Amino acid sequence: MSIYEKARAASITLASALRTQKDAALLAMASALESSAAAIIEANAADVEVARKSGTPESTVDRLLLTQARIGGMAQGLRDIAGLPDPVGEVVRGGTLANGLQVRQIRVPFGVVGIIYEARPNVTADAAGLTLKSGNAVLLRGSGSAARSNAAIVAALRSALAATGLPADAVQLVDSSTRDSVKELMRARGQVDVLIPRGGASLIRTVVEESSVPVIETGVGNCHIYVDESADLDMALRILLNAKVQRPSVCNAAESLLVHAAVADEFLPAAMKALADNGVTVNTNEEDFGTEFLSLEISLKIVDSLDDAIAHIRRYGSGHSEAIITSSVRAAARFTDAIDAAAVLVNASTRFVDGGELGFGAEIGISTQKLHARGPMGLPELTSTKYVITGDGHIRA
Known part of the structure; x- marks a missing residue:
């Protein structure tokens, strides 16, 4: 056989x-x-x-x-x-x-x-x-x-x-x-x-x-961390490091950092030092914005507004996992509504987009398509369905 x-x-x-x-x-x-x-x-x-x-x-x-x-x-x-x-x-x-x-x-x-x-x-x-x-x-x-x-x-x-x-x-x-x-x-x-x-x-x-x-x-994971103007910057730094450094070779690791211009002067010095201390190379060239590095590299862009961040992600994102760090309920809602991805996170690391972390036991993969399954695929996503129709001598008129 x-x-x-x-x-x-x-x-x-x-x-x-x-x-x-x-x-x-x-x-x-x-x-x-x-x-x-x-x-x-x-x-x-x-x-x-x-x-x-x-x-x-x-x-x-x-x-x-x-x-x-x-x-x-x-x-x-x-x-x-x-x-x-x-x-x-x-x-x-x-x-x-x-x-x-x-x-x-x-x-x-x-x-x-x-x-x-x-x-x-x-x-x-x-x-x-x-x-x-x-x-x-x-x-x-x-x-x-x-x-x-x-x-x-x-x-x-x-x-x-x-x-x-x-x-x-x-x-x-x-x-x-x-x-x-x-x-x-x-x-x-x-x-x-x-x-x-x-x-x-x-x-x-x-x-x-x-x-x-x-x-x-x-799908591949060009995952973004967007630091909003209302973000808790200590929280943002913790999340950024976890998303980039904890295990950089996996698809839910952060590959791109977007920072609102209003907090860039305050946030970036500490962020750049922390990334450098962890061996991370920061790239600011446009040709890097769409790259899934799978290594200790990350792209960086300063944006003027939430809508600019959303537009950037729509252009360069891979539809995998995107995160916003913000204390604004309105900004979080706008981001989650506007971002077209398998997973959208608010104030949490992209590393959580994983079947084991989400209680699925494990995952067969993370689907970035829109038919049958999307996101981390657990047990239900490994099934199809059939209809069982039971009658009592029914015939169609």
Whole structure:
């Protein structure tokens, strides 16, 4: 059997699996990650060594790197998913029509989900957990740079699935040694129900443009922090540093800073020093305004008004996450109404735009499109719906 046939067979079993079965498997998967931590870290060290020798930027190496703490976080993510409600079978809407027909729209799994992602081995565990809980089989096509790490993780997850009586083929790793496997996955319409790309702009664009399988587009993150004229400047500095420095290599890190001219003289000296102390390079050239740096760089522009800030974000933003720091209720309302993004934050770091932080257990990605799902995608976003219509001999006149 091909990987697609195995995945389809596994998806049929998972579609009717009880929540207790899925949760038991998730807990076993979490324990398997922890008990296999030494083997996973050893495999990851080999990937990291190759990446560094080939001159891979440290921001990318950071995404690739696994530590005991990060594996513990992956395991906890699986346990958190086990504690969440099962979306499968949830009644989205329903009722009884005037003619007596009972109509229910219920959540159902997609079936087979393909994930194409870059050097983020933690995605392997997150994706496996979310797809399992939502009743889907998953085909994981990570990057070749994380091949050893992903193989070790998937081996642990599959052993846990088999031990709990669910099909191990619910989680399969697609060969990453050749680009042909990506092309095949993108053309597997009818065998794969949906593809979700996670990575840089080039990867996402390629999948969106070349796939014949339906795609849920996750987007790059040119995220802005706008410091309004009424902002608490101490708060603004704390938020800016957290959003830029805490983990600069991820899509919800701040990449652009906008400062109202009325507070620029007071705010910028302290902000520039704090950024410099943390190794951040500040860019003020227009060609940098649309850049997702994914490193210790940020663009800066002083704006004359809230509306100028909104116009700047509309021009250069990627529709991911945008934040305003303000003490004005009116300014906050104007900003949240006018900004067209998957997430808009008021007086909070863009780093909160994350499935785990928002209580989803983990996320399959952050969608910046407007169809099906938008923002951090948790369990409900990994389902479709179907209508169940029950009658008593009803016929249409």
